[in-house]
Amino acid sequence: MPKVSSGRRRETAAVNALRALLESQDHIVQDIDQRNDFGEDLYVQFTEGREVTGDVIKVQVKGGTSWRRVGGYGVPVKGHAAIWADGNIPVICVVHDPKTERLYWANATEQLLAARRELVLLKSIFVSEQDVLDMHSLDDFVAETRMYVNRYRGNQAMRTQLSEMSGAEFDPSDVVLHFINEHGEDIVFWQCRGEGFATLLHSDLGWVPEYVGPEMLRFERFESQPGLGDVPVLGETILNHAEALWVAACFAATSWARQPAPDRQHADIRADVADNYVQRQILRRLSAEPDLLVRSAAALRVVSHLEPDMADELSELEGDADVVEEALEASRETWSDMSFEAKRLVILYLVDRIVIGAPTDPIDRQIRITWRVPRQPSA
Template sequence: MSTLIRSREDQLSDASHETVRSAVNGIRVPRWETVHDIVLVLAGLCSPPRDVESETARFLPLWRAISEGESGALKSFQELVHGGWGGEDGKWTPELVMGAMLNPFNAIEIHPSLAVPHELMVSEDDWVKLMVRQIEEQGAEHALRVLLHMLKGDYVGAEEGAPYGYHNPDREAMEAYAAFQYGCQEILRRLSHEPNLLAESIRAMRTDEMMDRDDRAEMLEKESDLSLMREVMVVTPDTWGEVSEEAHHMVFGYLIKQISPVGPLGLPNDERFRITWRIPEPPEL
């Protein structure tokens, strides 16, 4: 056995005759490297030969259980990630039982508002750090019960509508609303320094041959509403809050040719969105 181990290129140890004898006779607990190499050789000697990786993976938790007890026999997190839960043969493994017991899905009926796609607020690693901190400060039972309570649908901001996109699965609509709000903010900033900007933008829009035909038709239809146009033509940073939302959209269309997201949720708006103005902003501003 020792000779066969030393003849392989993928061995982890340089097990001597005495090391192998002690291991297989149970005289002392061998190092994992020794167990690995013995399993490696024996798997190759089976008829037919057994898969080396699956056999060494099967023996690793058994070897850990010697010093760590029952918990050591379970796969580590990394082993679960790479090797899965097991059970391909239809039998329940300890990992499958553990996963079923710890999965909140099997403990509660998850609220429908949590079942739609949404922007991630924090990374998985940061979430783990937050949970560890919560457990250290409040205790494990408190942290786990709070987690289950939130997964039932009672979480911060749930009454307001869609703080994380849970209640509104239309992420494009949410993105468009955020872009509109930021665009209006930037419009007010420019109007406060450029009093002639609105009139110049209207002229630029009318001469824009690249403007989408449907967008132009929609704008011309709105311009036929004289009361709306009276609102639009008196818009200033001071009167912005006094005119209708319809007028806000008209001014937006006149001043901004395109606004699009270029960064993920969580970035400052000036980094998240890019505005293409009908009248480029003067360099000094």
């Protein structure tokens, strides 16, 4: 005859103990169908004065003494790290020890996010033996957990709003910071984990991404406006002093996120970042060197050997007189309205090759452009 495993009995006892405790105070406990079990056993919706609050957590429940560790218990993370850390609902781990007949708890989401900031790969959630969950501590548990739920939910809501405003798509693991200047303009500082640069998005500049690093924050004097004194500049963006202080604080606060990430490989960069960066460098050179396209097209003519695919593409693009005319008139002012074909022809004329470096390099070293015509030395 089939037998029921002792492990199943322990897990059931743990779930029942937690359910009984929570339901004794009118909190709502709902089982998660084990066919849909991705590391959580229960949904818990908190109530207050028997009224539903809308504050919800997910709970991973473990039972038995095998989870015992020095000073407490360990709940394996296994493949649940991303879901527990980046989901829309925080995850709490609860352990039931049949020897003490007590429940113990820990905030798995909080621990995973803290470990991520320290670039630590957490393999288990530590549940302290000091964090007992019983009738005496239940009110404190509910208050602390609800506070975390609201902070977590508020942060997610703000990220969603900033994403809708700027058109950027933030990954759950990205660090996204927000500033409103004295003119009511929104600025977003966006740091992806493992990237050696950050992205600055400014509402007054049409949310066009500026890829920046701490080494790019500087002070300049403009001869045309000597009364301004030292003006803070980040990349190509002029800031006021309050914005500069905020950006400097953002760089300091996110230095950990620019360190190598375990899941980022060498020569790995987002395609949109590479495209935007190359286009900005092209426009910068076109502004500084009006005859650059003519010189670059001439340099391309004397190349002894072109890759067959490139030669075919160049021949097709140059076979359309309208595309050639549009490309040769490329400038910062016309770029946004140019056709894809004309932009592509400009890139073929100007760029010999692009080499992608390590993800943690600053943006100008991570994306290295070899131009057909080298830059002219500054006067």
